[in-house]
Amino acid sequence: MTNNKNEVMEVLTGPERRRRWSAEEKLAMVRETFEPGKTVSMVARLHGINPNQLFQWRKLHQDGSLSAVSAGEEVVPASELSDALKQIKELQRLLGKKTMENEILREAVEVMKSRKWIARSPSLPGDDQ
Template sequence: MAPQQRGSGGRRRFSSEFKREQLARIERGELTIAELSREVQIDQSVVRRWKHLIERGSTTAVAANEDVVPASELRVALQRVRELERLVGKKAMEVEILQAARDEVKKKPRWYGVSKR
């Protein structure tokens, strides 16, 4: 059968290389989508989705009128954004703590170097 792995939920996951090989067989006319779907025991819509994704280059546009970028680049960028948002939150907490400490110090009288006689 086909090189596959079981993903979460028990779904079969085929490698990108396997998908490309199978789509190449269809394009060469060795078999039809229906024949491939029977051979691999998957729905024809899955094969059509593979074809669509590979034709599209597995790219993603975040919104209309934006440049199309590879999905992997988008995933990395979103991960970086989450990391930076976490750091900004951490720094905001540090600033609040330091400001509160400064305010407490300002409230206390300063008797440094002044003798009370």
């Protein structure tokens, strides 16, 4: 189908009315927008997409999400990553604290064994008195 300017217009028919672009195709279009003398609107028009879509892909590219998608990596929101990193830090702190408590208790048990206080304790299992 053509219009008055002799431009070719693609008409999508059938149940699938949206085109699917691979991550490589999106990245190529985004890179094209950074070429000298090219605008987002111009590149969008050349490829038959809405400029807003191309602006969105540029934003994803600047955030690193578009390249992560092309590399097959999972993309998560920055807030979710920040929350996960905070949780990791807190868990590492707690693990360090528990490790220190464990070492203190081991030393206490050794001291008590050396003084034979533990062997005399009737409350410990295995002691026959």
